[in-house]
Amino acid sequence: MALTKVQRAAQAAGKTLANRQTPFIFNEWYVAALGHEIGRELKARTILGRQLVLYRQENGEPVALDNRCGHRSFPLSRSSLEGDTIVCGYHGLRYDASGSCVEVPSQCNCAGISIRSYPLVEQGPVVWIWMGEPDQADPKQIPAMPMLDQGWITSCDYMPLKASYVYLHENLLDLTHLSFLHANTFGTPDYAAAEFDTEISEDRFILKRYVVPTRLPPVWAKPTGLEGRDAARITTSDFVSPALHIVHAQFYDIALPESERPDTRIKTAHIPTPETATSTHYFVVHGRNFAPEDDSITDFMHQQLMAAFHEDIVGLEAMEELLSNMSREDEFFEISVKSDIASVAMRRYLKRRAEAERSQHSAPGAVQSQPAINTAVEV
Numbered sequence: 201m202a203l204t205k206v207q208r209a210a211q212a213a214g215k216t217l218a219n220r221q222t223p224f225i226f227n228e229w230y231v232a233a234l235g236h237e238i239g240r241e242l243k244a245r246t247i248l249g250r251q252l253v254l255y256r257q258e259n260g261e262p263v264a265l266d267n268r269c270g271h272r273s274f275p276l277s278r279s280s281l282e283g284d285t286i287v288c289g290y291h292g293l294r295y296d297a298s299g300s301c302v303e304v305p306s307q308c309n310c311a312g313i314s315i316r317s318y319p320l321v322e323q324g325p326v327v328w329i330w331m332g333e334p335d336q337a338d339p340k341q342i343p344a345m346p347m348l349d350q351g352w353i354t355s356c357d358y359m360p361l362k363a364s365y366v367y368l369h370e371n372l373l374d375l376t377h378l379s380f381l382h383a384n385t386f387g388t389p390d391y392a393a394a395e396f397d398t399e400i401s402e403d404r405f406i407l408k409r410y411v412v413p414t415r416l417p418p419v420w421a422k423p424t425g426l427e428g429r430d431a432a433r434i435t436t437s438d439f440v441s442p443a444l445h446i447v448h449a450q451f452y453d454i455a456l457p458e459s460e461r462p463d464t465r466i467k468t469a470h471i472p473t474p475e476t477a478t479s480t481h482y483f484v485v486h487g488r489n490f491a492p493e494d495d496s497i498t499d500f501m502h503q504q505l506m507a508a509f510h511e512d513i514v515g516l517e518a519m520e521e522l523l524s525n526m527s528r529e530d531e532f533f534e535i536s537v538k539s540d541i542a543s544v545a546m547r548r549y550l551k552r553r554a555e556a557e558r559s560q561h562s563a564p565g566a567v568q569s570q571p572a573i574n575t576a577v578e579v
Contacts, residue, residue, distance in 0.1 A: 218550035227332035244277035347487025
């Protein structure tokens with residue numbers, strides 16, 4: 201069946217947007233793991249399509265290396281950790297935390313044998329990793345999570361998502377879906393139609409939604425004492441970087457004069473790290489600035505939020521399953537609407553970044569971000 205004029209226009213516009221087939225952006229800081237996930241056991245994790253092994257040195261410093269021995273590609277995650285070194289479980293080559301081979305049992309010289317190591321920086325509950333050009337790894341460029349610096353009460357979690365990180369960012373930037381996908385958790389019927397503003401720059405995309413008046417769902421109403429009251433729910437969705445999206449929300453009783461309203465806010469860091477083109481490590485750090493001494497509120501909000509975020513996973517994975525099974529891609533189109541303004545700009549940005557980085561790497565004389573392994577050996 202021939203596409204309509206609107207469908208053809210949507211199909212053409214879609215070619216400018218990042219999607220599940222867009223190359224990764226390597227020159228960014230991503231979260232490799234929650235801090236408690238990395239210990240004195242070798243942990244395999246795939247990030248941006250690269251297989252890594254993670255562990256901590258005896259002094260507590262985290263380490264990330266390519267998860268394969270430079271000799272015959274045995275997975276180092278299935279090897280042995282001795283002190284601060286990994287001993288390959290196949291032929292016994294030993295690697296230090298820098299990725300340098302320091303021992304080959306079958307010969308006295310191991311100079312020149314190495315695997316890649318990746319810069320890590322531990323901040324609060326998360327461990328950041330730089331997957332791109334090593335000389336561009338500047339810790340000052342790690343995106344900030346304000347709730348950590350402000351000393352708010354926080355909780356964190358991790359969920360595997362079998363869908364592209366691009367669509368998770370889009371999901372977070374347009375929260376219209378709260379009225380539908382989250383109807384049973386923290387969505388309300390009035391959310392989708394509420395007024396919103398957008399702020400779009402070259403690399404920052406923000407959508408602010410004003411749900412006033414409203415009745416808050418239990419996850420916010422109970423901890424704030426606003427059950428059964430007409431309240432304001434002002435939410436800002438903020439795309440900070442390809443690796444970080446922060447949702448800010450403020451709640452107050454609209455019957456109170458502005459000078460008498462308690463400062464009641466939450467900030468949730470949604471942290472997508474691509475695993476493969478169609479799977480994502482989804483980290484969450486949630487913070488609040490009220491009821492600092494009440495652990496029961498922390499537990500209640502965390503459980504309620506994770507139940508809602510699981511609904512996102514169900515929805516995004518359903519989309520991924522459908523897209524992966526499409527038989528007529530030449531007929532594929534997606535029509536954007538008013539609430540997609542910020543997310544469309546964000547997806548264009550991701551596509552530009554990815555294509556610019558790929559073009560730079562493919563240019564004549566360019567140095568690849570994944571250097572070849574030196575397998576020189578003594579004979």
